[in-house]
Amino acid sequence: MDATRLIRDLLREKQAELTAAERKLSAVLLDDSMVAGLQSITRLAERAEVSSPTIIRLARKLGFDGYPDLQDAIREEIAERMKRPLAKLETTARDDQRDHIVSRFAEAVSSNINRTLDRLDFATFDETAALLSDQSRRLHLLGGRITRSNAHYFFNHLQIIRPGVHLLDNSSSVWPQALLDMGESSTLVIFDIRRYERELEKLANLAVSQGANIVLFTDAWGSPIERRATHVFRAMVEVPSSWDSTLAINFLIEALVAEVQSRCSASSAERIGALEDMIGASRIFRS
Amino acid sequence: MDATRLIRDLLREKQAELTAAERKLSAVLLDDSMVAGLQSITRLAERAEVSSPTIIRLARKLGFDGYPDLQDAIREEIAERMKRPLAKLETTARDDQRDHIVSRFAEAVSSNINRTLDRLDFATFDETAALLSDQSRRLHLLGGRITRSNAHYFFNHLQIIRPGVHLLDNSSSVWPQALLDMGESSTLVIFDIRRYERELEKLANLAVSQGANIVLFTDAWGSPIERRATHVFRAMVEVPSSWDSTLAINFLIEALVAEVQSRCSASSAERIGALEDMIGASRIFRS
DNA sequence: AATTTCTTGTAGTGATTGTTACAAGACGGG
DNA sequence: CCCGTCTTGTAACAATCACTACAAGAAATT
Structure with a gap:
């Protein structure tokens, strides 16, 4: 050889x-x-x-x-x-x-998640998990231009786990309607990293004034929404790229999904079962 | 001993x-x-x-x-x-x-990314980046039930960087129309992790038969689409949760975005500038 | 110098290993 | 749907292995 x-x-x-x-x-x-x-x-x-x-x-x-x-x-x-x-x-x-991109990227991402974890308050995490697991509360998710994907990912899972989860459209013209539903028993989950979007802040203010409470995912610098939020997660986003990395945010989302799932497991089991059935019944593109 | x-x-x-x-x-x-x-x-x-x-x-x-x-x-x-x-x-x-969830999760994620990296062939990465940067090619992105968010994230960035990027709807009824556009100068990016969805495979087969080439993101076990794909990325997805983690996949996506961006930087600069203008012009929810 | 103790290698063994041949099974093409 | 190809495991084989018993030699003790 x-x-x-x-x-x-x-x-x-x-x-x-x-x-x-x-x-x-x-x-x-x-x-x-x-x-x-x-x-x-x-x-x-x-x-x-x-x-x-x-x-x-x-x-x-x-x-x-x-x-x-x-x-x-x-x-x-x-x-x-x-x-x-x-x-x-x-x-x-x-x-x-x-010094291939992938290697440099890996290093940055590793550091990002580490630092995000260092900053993370476990009590906040647990409280948020409890909040999201509370099925008497209505959940609304909202992301910015880039973070909309993260909101979508979170929504995707939460929606399967429990009822009453809504993803806000990114065209702000339909937000007023969604606002009608937000009251004291509503939780609004917002993703807002730089460049912070004024529209998100507007909506946050309106939601708070209606009694909703806010969970915010933002970057290290902090979105203006921070002062409105009851629970804030700050993630590190910098990587050797023209774009920010939302990997640390995704990490938090996935960890929360795991925790919420385990808190809701009893009730969500049948929900998932029912979903499977519906998926099976609606296959239209099959052979 | x-x-x-x-x-x-x-x-x-x-x-x-x-x-x-x-x-x-x-x-x-x-x-x-x-x-x-x-x-x-x-x-x-x-x-x-x-x-x-x-x-x-x-x-x-x-x-x-x-x-x-x-x-x-x-x-x-x-x-x-x-x-x-x-x-x-x-x-x-x-x-x-x-042994808080977050800690256990961090460990699993770390191992996932490491192992994904170990398995990653840099040549495949570079080739894929080149493929995605080729603006004479049309790009189509497609994800499964869960991975749709990942496809969306990828789409979100690619669409800003370059023209000719399309996100396929997840209702398979509109796929036939999208298929019309897929020819030899098309690249279909598919996300398929367990449970592998037959519909994705069907579409992949049809796309290949029309001459399109396929970039696949899958898990360690390998989707059936693998054999149709010209470029395959296998990511580790297991975490202490009822759900799989797509963090390693997101890592690959972000790294690819960074590389594609830098390859397209010249042409995408003006594109991003134009985008900013449009966003500025269309604020409707402002104060 | 003789005896004991300790150290080391040789030779042979049973066990386990790596390998091969073959057959059942999965898979894709027509 | 069937046929041929490819994939994979089972079972038998030879080679190699880890190990034991034993004996030759060295060192230490008397």
Whole structure:
């Protein structure tokens, strides 16, 4: 075997011509930097839930003589990596890829989520989850130009979990109608990151004056709506891009969805069941 | 053997009560961070120039059952060290809240993004970015029940950056019309994670038969559309929730947006300028 | 110098491994 | 719908493995 090429890359390269079982195996290998490939073939087979011949076939596809040959290559590779100081470990990727967008992006995103988490008050999180789980309250979601997608994502899940969830249209002309429904038992969830949109603030003010309470997702600098909101989540959004990253916001949304789901699980089970039925009944584009 | 203790330390500690041959062996092991201990006993014996029983005796002295038991410990230790520290989200020091949903969620998300990155082929990424930046191509985006939000997010940005971007409705009844537009110069971006929707597959097949090429975002298990797609992105989606996490998918989307933006920057600058003007001209809900 | 103790390797074993051949099953094309 | 191709696991095999018993040699003690 020639080697010099990292097995990880080899594996990714051939990914297209791999079969289902082989991909399952490759996933296990990729998962912990090929370390799983140092066990005996039998154990690896069990771990990846494939048969041992599948392992041999994959090894051959990658150009190795057999499993032991592949193991040798893996061991060599790992030995090579272990020699490096710990600090350099993370850049084991080939040098030319160290400053690939994806790498730089990953670093920024990681830092964003970390810092967002640092700033997050768990009490606020729990209170918000309780608020959103309260089925006697009506929920309205609203996003700005970019964050509308986030609002949509949140809506998508909440709507399945519980009743009384509404996504506000982004054409402000229909907002007045929606406002009619917002009273003391309403919660308005707003997403507002820079450039903060005046229209969102307007709506927030009107909603508050009608007794609704507001949950706000914004960025580190803080939207003007902050002072109207009872619960505020500040997320870090900066990445090496012309656009802001809403990944940290999505993180908060997903975590909230998980928590709300578990709080509503009893009542939402039948709701989801009913939904499944309706979906099944309405397939129109099928064969 | 439990041994939460590092083998390296164990070895150093016992150094005094080791015999000459055993020390020779331990030197070889220490030399490359125990990696040599992953070979078969015979080969390690050759490499260290001792006999195989010596190896077993050392393993026993360290408290292991036998050589395979020692190997297991070494492998575990190495696996631990190989974990990529890159996007490692420290689930902060707050001990009392270590198993709060948010913390557990953070851990899962971190692992998801890392593993997604491990699996990501940079060449595929670059090719896709080029494809999406090619303004002579028409872009269509399509998502499933949940992933529709992701498609929407992607659409939201791409549409601002360049012309010819279309988001397919999620009611399949209007797809036939959209299909009319899909030819050889069309790219169809599909999001399909479990439960894979047959309708998406149908559409993919039809689009391919008309000459369109497909970029697919799916999960680790792989959608049936994979074989139709020219570019596939597999993301990890599992989190401690009843729902899957599309955060890793969003990561890919945002990174692609950044790259496409920078490739289109020249032409998109004026486009964004024009957009700003239009937004300014159409404020109807203002004070 | 003789005896004991300790160290180490050799040779042989049973167990486990990696491998192959084959057959059942899934899948796609006509 | 059937046929051929591709995929995958089962079962049997040979090779290799980890391990034991034993004995030769070295070192230490008397």
